[in-house]
Amino acid sequence: MSLPTWKERLADSTDPTLADEIDIFASQIALRKQGKVDESVFAETRLRRGAYGQRYDNGKRHDGKKVREISFPNSGITSKGPGTEWDAPGMLRIKIPYGAFSAAQMDVVAELAEEYSEGISHATTRQDIQIHYLHLEDSPDIMRRLAAVGITTREACGNSVRNITGCVRAGVCGGEQFDITPYAEACYQFLLGHPDAQDFGRKIKVAFSGCEGESCGLVSIHDIGFVAAKRNSDDGNEERGFKMVVGGGLGAVPHQAKTLEDFVPLEEILPLSQAICRVFARLGEKRNRARARLKFLIAKTGIEEFRRLVHEERKTLTFDPNWSDLVHAPFDSDKPLRQSAPLPQASGEIDSNGFHSWQKTNVRQQRQENYSTFFVTLPLGDISSDQLRALASLSRKFTGDTTRITVDQNLAFRWASNADLPAIHAELIDMGLADGGAEHIEDVTSCPGTDTCKLGISASRGLAGELHKQLSGSDLDEAVQKLQIKISGCFNSCGQHHVADIGFYGVSRKVNGYTVPHFQVVLGGQWTENGGAYGLAIVAIPSKNIPEVVRRICASFVEERQSDEAFQQYIKRIGKVTIRQRLDDLRDVPGHLADPSYYSDWGDPREYTTGDMGIGECAGAVISPVQFGLADSERIVFEAQVKLDENESKSAAELAYRSMLVAAKTLAATKATGLTDDPDTIVNSFQEHFLKTKLFFDPFAKGKFGNYFLQAHQDAGGDVSKEVSEDLARQRIEEAQLFIEAAHACYGRMSVT
Amino acid sequence: MLLDQSQRISAKLLLDMDAASLNLDRVVPVFHRWIQKDQLPDEMPIDVANYGHVKNGPGVLLICHRGHYGIDLQGGKPGIRFAGKRDLKGSAKDRLRAVILATLKAARLLRQEKSLGDWPAPQHQIEFSFDDRLLTPNNSETYEAIAPIVRELWLQVLPDSDPQISQGDVPGRPLTIQLTGTGELDLEAMIGKLSEI
Numbered sequence: 001m002s003l004p005t006w007k008e009r010l011a012d013s014t015d016p017t018l019a020d021e022i023d024i025f026a027s028q029i030a031l032r033k034q035g036k037v038d039e040s041v042f043a044e045t046r047l048r049r050g051a052y053g054q055r056y057d058n059g060k061r062h063d064g065k066k067v068r069e070i071s072f073p074n075s076g077i078t079s080k081g082p083g084t085e086w087d088a089p090g091m092l093r094i095k096i097p098y099g100a101f102s103a104a105q106m107d108v109v110a111e112l113a114e115e116y117s118e119g120i121s122h123a124t125t126r127q128d129i130q131i132h133y134l135h136l137e138d139s140p141d142i143m144r145r146l147a148a149v150g151i152t153t154r155e156a157c158g159n160s161v162r163n164i165t166g167c168v169r170a171g172v173c174g175g176e177q178f179d180i181t182p183y184a185e186a187c188y189q190f191l192l193g194h195p196d197a198q199d200f201g202r203k204i205k206v207a208f209s210g211c212e213g214e215s216c217g218l219v220s221i222h223d224i225g226f227v228a229a230k231r232n233s234d235d236g237n238e239e240r241g242f243k244m245v246v247g248g249g250l251g252a253v254p255h256q257a258k259t260l261e262d263f264v265p266l267e268e269i270l271p272l273s274q275a276i277c278r279v280f281a282r283l284g285e286k287r288n289r290a291r292a293r294l295k296f297l298i299a300k301t302g303i304e305e306f307r308r309l310v311h312e313e314r315k316t317l318t319f320d321p322n323w324s325d326l327v328h329a330p331f332d333s334d335k336p337l338r339q340s341a342p343l344p345q346a347s348g349e350i351d352s353n354g355f356h357s358w359q360k361t362n363v364r365q366q367r368q369e370n371y372s373t374f375f376v377t378l379p380l381g382d383i384s385s386d387q388l389r390a391l392a393s394l395s396r397k398f399t400g401d402t403t404r405i406t407v408d409q410n411l412a413f414r415w416a417s418n419a420d421l422p423a424i425h426a427e428l429i430d431m432g433l434a435d436g437g438a439e440h441i442e443d444v445t446s447c448p449g450t451d452t453c454k455l456g457i458s459a460s461r462g463l464a465g466e467l468h469k470q471l472s473g474s475d476l477d478e479a480v481q482k483l484q485i486k487i488s489g490c491f492n493s494c495g496q497h498h499v500a501d502i503g504f505y506g507v508s509r510k511v512n513g514y515t516v517p518h519f520q521v522v523l524g525g526q527w528t529e530n531g532g533a534y535g536l537a538i539v540a541i542p543s544k545n546i547p548e549v550v551r552r553i554c555a556s557f558v559e560e561r562q563s564d565e566a567f568q569q570y571i572k573r574i575g576k577v578t579i580r581q582r583l584d585d586l587r588d589v590p591g592h593l594a595d596p597s598y599y600s601d602w603g604d605p606r607e608y609t610t611g612d613m614g615i616g617e618c619a620g621a622v623i624s625p626v627q628f629g630l631a632d633s634e635r636i637v638f639e640a641q642v643k644l645d646e647n648e649s650k651s652a653a654e655l656a657y658r659s660m661l662v663a664a665k666t667l668a669a670t671k672a673t674g675l676t677d678d679p680d681t682i683v684n685s686f687q688e689h690f691l692k693t694k695l696f697f698d699p700f701a702k703g704k705f706g707n708y709f710l711q712a713h714q715d716a717g718g719d720v721s722k723e724v725s726e727d728l729a730r731q732r733i734e735e736a737q738l739f740i741e742a743a744h745a746c747y748g749r750m751s752v753t
Numbered sequence: 754m755l756l757d758q759s760q761r762i763s764a765k766l767l768l769d770m771d772a773a774s775l776n777l778d779r780v781v782p783v784f785h786r787w788i789q790k791d792q793l794p795d796e797m798p799i800d801v802a803n804y805g806h807v808k809n810g811p812g813v814l815l816i817c818h819r820g821h822y823g824i825d826l827q828g829g830k831p832g833i834r835f836a837g838k839r840d841l842k843g844s845a846k847d848r849l850r851a852v853i854l855a856t857l858k859a860a861r862l863l864r865q866e867k868s869l870g871d872w873p874a875p876q877h878q879i880e881f882s883f884d885d886r887l888l889t890p891n892n893s894e895t896y897e898a899i900a901p902i903v904r905e906l907w908l909q910v911l912p913d914s915d916p917q918i919s920q921g922d923v924p925g926r927p928l929t930i931q932l933t934g935t936g937e938l939d940l941e942a943m944i945g946k947l948s949e950i
Contacts, residue, residue: 003758004887056799063789070799072818087818089799107925114927115761115884116838118821119811120804133802133816135839384810386827389925432808451802465806603803605782 006141010148018147021154025049026140033078033086043081048160050093050153051139053080054132055454057088064606080136089133091452092142093156097188098166098181098208099127099405099412105149106392106403110385112142121388123381125445125496126205127165127405128156132452154193159200161191161277166208167216168404168412171333172366172373176210177228178240180217182331183269184208187226190270190326191277199281201292205249206273208242209530218407220257220531221248221499223294224276227530229263241265246276246306247298250493252704253734254534255295255727258303260310270323275313279306290704299727334415337400340370341419354434355425361436363421366414372421373414375438376428379468380446380461381409383433390431398424407496408445410438435472441483441554442471445496449489449506450601455700456489458506458517462602463487463546470547477558483567484527485550487519491738497522499531501567502553507540507741508608510627510748511589517543517601517608520737523553523571523579533568534730536641537737538576538583540634544598545586552582577642626747629666630740633659637736640729649729656729656736657712663743664709667696670750683713696746705742708735756845756899761884763836764849764856765825766938770873772831777805777813780824783866784815792862793817795855820852822859828923832880833860845902849881853906854947861940877914877934884927891928896920903930910946911936 011019025045032042055061057080059070072087080086094109113121113131116138122130134142143153155161164184171179187206191197197204206224209217219225226242233239241263248257264272276294283301285292298306346356362375376391383391395403395413402414416424428434437443444467447453449460464487486500490507497503503522508515518540525535541549556579561570571579589598600608640655661679664686669675671689675682690696691706698705712732756762768775784801787793797818804810809829815822818839825834835855841848860875881903883889889899900918907916914934921929 003755006887009887061788061800064785065789068788070797070818072797089816110925111886111927115886118802118804118814118816118823118836119827120807133821379806382804382807382810384804384807384827386809386923386926387807393924468806603781605785 006144010144013148014144015147015150018152019144021152022140022143022147025143029137029140032080033074035078039079039081043084044158046080046136046139047158048155049139049143050095050156051080051134051136052091052093052157053084053454054088054090054452055450055456057085057090057454058083059085059088062606064600087135090136091130091132092134092139092153093124094129094131094146094151094153095156095163096127096129096151096405097164098170098184099168100181100401101129101403101405101411102149102401103392103395103403105146105151106388106395108145108149108151110388110392112145113388114385116142119385120382121385122448123378123383123405123409123411125407125409125447125494126163127407128163129405130448132448152192157203159202161194161197161204161206164188164191164206164208165217165222165407167210167214168406169216169364169366169373169414170208170210172368172371172414173210173214173216174367175214177230178210179333180208180210180226180228181333182329183226183242183266183327185331186326186329187270187273190322191273194274194277196274196281197277200277201284201286202289202294204277204280204294212243213529215499215527215530216407218496218499218531219245219248220529221250221254221496222257223247223249224273225257225530226269231263239265242269244269244272247295247303248531249293249295250496250498250534251293252290252491252493252701252738253295253731254493254498255299255731256534258298260303260307266327267324270326271314271317271320272310274317274320275310278313278317279309283309288704288707290701290707299731334402335400336368336371336415336417338398338415338417338420340368341417342370343418343421353426353429354436355422358425358428358434358436359421361440362438368415370418371414372416372418373412374416374421374424375406376411376413376433377435377438377443378410378433379435380464383411387431387433390427391433394424394427394431408439408443410443437472439484440481441476441485442468444468444471445484445486445500447488447492447494449487449495450604453489453494455492456506457508458489458519458543459601459604460487460489460495460504460506462604463504463519463543466602467547467550471550476554479558479561480554480567483554491741496531497525498534499525499527500535501525501527502550503535504546505537506543507744508748509540509542509589509744512591514592514599515608515748516589516598519543519546521546521549521583523576524568526568536576536644536730536733538580538638538641539587541583541586542589542598543601548586549583552586553579556582572645575642576638576645580638626666626670629669630663630743630747633663633666633736633740633743636662637733637740640733640736644726644729644733647726649726650724652729653724653732654716656732657716659736660709660712660739663740664690667743667746679713679716683710690746695750696742698742698745701742705735705739708739712736755888756848756883756902757843759848759883759885759888760837760839760841762841762848762852763820763834763882763884764852765827765830765832765834765880765882766856766860766875767830767832767878767880768873769876770831772809772826772829775812775824775826775831777803777824779869780813783863783868784813784822787815787862793822793858820855822855824863830880833863833875835859836882836884845899846906849902849906850947850950852881853879853910854944857940857944857947861944864940875938875940877936877938879932880921881930881932882927883930886927889928891926893920895928896930899928900930903932906950907932907934909950910943 446464488495
């Protein structure tokens with residue numbers, strides 16, 4: 001008897017194209033298992049289908065005392081990719097274009113999380129859903145079930161056009177130019193699987209925003225960004241279009257997007273996007289992943305030349321009717337399910353169940369009278385299958401399919417009649433989803449970090465949970481309530497720490513012979529204006545002291561702010577030097593015996609380090625010359641930031657380079673004697689002992705950080721009279737910080753061996 | 754109904770306590786220690802996941818290759834759960850037996866954890882979930898087919914227990930079968946009997 005299959009069960013309800021693609025993926029899995037597909041090719045294949053690796057998928061895990069082998073069944077027989085065990089749990093990223101999440105889709109995602117995973121769905125900062133702890137061989141069935149409700153995971157990862165994000169308040173916001181949703185949908189349909197978007201060195205991220213001023217679209221941090229715009233056409237009518245920006249991105253070295261065109265007519269947004277993809281595919285870096293994003297290509301060519309290249313490319317494109325058909329296709333915009341009606345008069349019941357405080361933080365009036373959008377705050381972006389089903393049911397009852405996943409890892413339900421809000425709130429209480437604080441300080445955003453991510457350095461979710469706990473319900477001053485805290489577990493910025501008011505990213509430090517989890521404190525970022533400014537790291541603080549960092553920064557802002565001064569202005573006025581001084585004592589790490597809690601991370605009781613297990617507590621802290629040298633390099637890169645804040649870009653870049661020289665010399669001195677301060681001597685020694693030997697290589701980034709140093713050294717030997725742009729100075733500072741972090745990590749590895 | 758082919762079966766032994774009084778943070782180091790000390794010799798443990806921040810969610814989980822162990826809060830009912838994901842073998846009864854045995858062994862280990870303090874006694878109440886919606890769809894036909902197997906197995910372990918069996922009714926959930934008996938559970942004896950079957 002043959003078993004029933006999801007393929008047969010869903011044959012009639014699945015788009016044939018999606019069904020074929022999934023069948024092909026299933027065949028690729030089978031072929032890889034038989035060893036008939038190269039593992040690197042298979043790795044990129046599965047990534048382009050959204051099937052990611054997950055922490056410990058190399059079959060090794062440190063249990064707090066030693067590294068343990070996890071003997072997965074197919075270990076040594078087959079793999080999902082280089083260094084990735086076949087049977088290790090993985091993550092599936094589910095693309096939800098512009099976060100529009102229907103009730104039917106919620107039901108299916110809830111079922112999948114329950115059946116194949118641990119019953120949790122996770123909302124990401126790019127409006128995706130992720131499910132963890134999956135077996136690769138289950139993924140075709142999971143994809144079939146998603147396809148049956150109109151979801152594809154195609155190009156959710158890999159070197160492709162990723163999920164297209166957009167404002168969650170599109171169509172209901174009072175400040176937008178117009179509803180961007182139909183155009184985001186058109187762009188998604190056009191670029192998905194497009195032949196000109198298949199040969200990139202890295203990914204492309206696209207976002208749509210309805211206005212310049214808010215944060216919902218975050219176009220400035222995207223490779224291609226669209227901001228709704230209008231102009232008067234020649235015939236006197238109002239014409240819709242988009243301002244297009246390009247080359248933004250966070251990651252290790254963030255870049256602000258630059259304006260490609262102030263106004264692009266609707267019919268041109270798709271061909272121009274296609275032209276950008278072609279230029280990127282042709283001229284973008286392919287071999288060096290660290291330099292392969294569009295932002296690096298634009299930094300290299302300059303925006304003017306890039307613009308010229310794109311327009312030249314545009315001229316060569318063969319006409320495609322989709323350019324116009326898709327943007328003008330009839331679009332079924334969200335419509336209210338219920339009649340509009342005002343909020344009922346206050347009653348005892350409403351007053352007593354926390355409705356008003358929830359309403360204050362989680363409900364936004366729409367531009368349509370007596371309709372609101374309400375936000376469901378998801379702790380750490382997580383939601384159980386029971387909750388997700390209950391929300392699907394709630395949306396069917398009150399709002400219809402108007403739900404969007406937000407970049408704050410929450411859910412937004414649009415088109416709620418104000419009259420229904422108390423009943424909605426009561427249902428949310430029953431679901432355990434009536435917490436307030438949406439888009440407020442306690443609503444901390446975090447990437448997965450060390451919980452599940454292979455690249456995580458520190459426990460971003462653990463810290464986010466702790467900050468949420470400490471900040472929720474506390475009697476905070478109005479001035480700080482709307483500050484944004486965002487945390488990444490490493491420098492890659494999936495938690496979007498650069499655009500937070502207070503950002504953190506995970507690093508580690510060798511202290512007293514132990515490795516101690518730390519977070520860099522990032523200040524100066526701007527969440528509004530689509531992620532209008534990027535913050536810079538000012539100091540690394542032990543993880544366990546981060547809540548005190550937040551407390552001090554908030555307290556000083558409340559105490560010292562001038563009238564309605566914004567947080568970003570305040571930081572600028574007070575200066576990073578002052579802020580750093582105020583946090584200086586928090587850099588101290590008590591001895592291991594005095595307080596062992598510093599040596600494990602938030603929410604993870606395992607000892608953080610491996611290298612010095614068994615070595616007793618020192619009588620006093622012994623600071624090695626390497627620690628002194630690296631601390632000095634950190635001081636210099638901080639001075640570089642100060643110069644940048646003072647608009648002295650050239651000095652800032654020089655100091656950033658010098659900080660790398662100091663860090664490199666510090667490491668080189670452990671291998672070579674008699675080193676002078678001559679930059680060439682330092683570079684040669686560093687190359688010989690740390691780059692050629694690969695001792696400096698990061699396990700994932702390989703030689704990337706060393707190359708930052710070599711590039712800076714090469715640039716320093718060039719024309720000294722040449723002006724240095726603010727962008728370049730900022731980039732050099734970011735690179736210097738990463739180089740120094742890599743030096744710390746390298747020193748940690750050297751201490752182990 | 755194809756329970757004898759299903760890999761996704763879970764069993765949850767309910768605990769006599771209120772969900773709000775359960776401090777899940779204390780369970781996290783326990784699960785980490787189980788990995789360090791190889792306290793589940795039949796399993797291949799991978800990691801610990803804490804979802805204590807999700808109300809009435811899966812709680813704290815010890816992720817293993819074969820399935821996940823958890824202090825589960827779903828439905829607002831705290832319990833010790835083993836959710837099988839793969840490598841279940843044999844007949845429907847064999848598979849049920851395997852997940853019950855895993856659950857009881859975890860319950861026995863937790864009772865021995867001094868760091869958890871007064872860990873509540875398991876109730877004579879167990880909830881089975883048949884998570885494969887394709888092979889064991891949530892309908893009365895599947896329930897009628899599985900319920901007698903559950904009863905037969907339970908009576909083999911506790912012949913005098915007179916179990917009451919009913920179908921869960923939470924909308925959207927996979928098929929759930931609740932078994933309620935009388936008297937205290939002797940974990941050691943039950944594990945012994947199940948191991949012999």
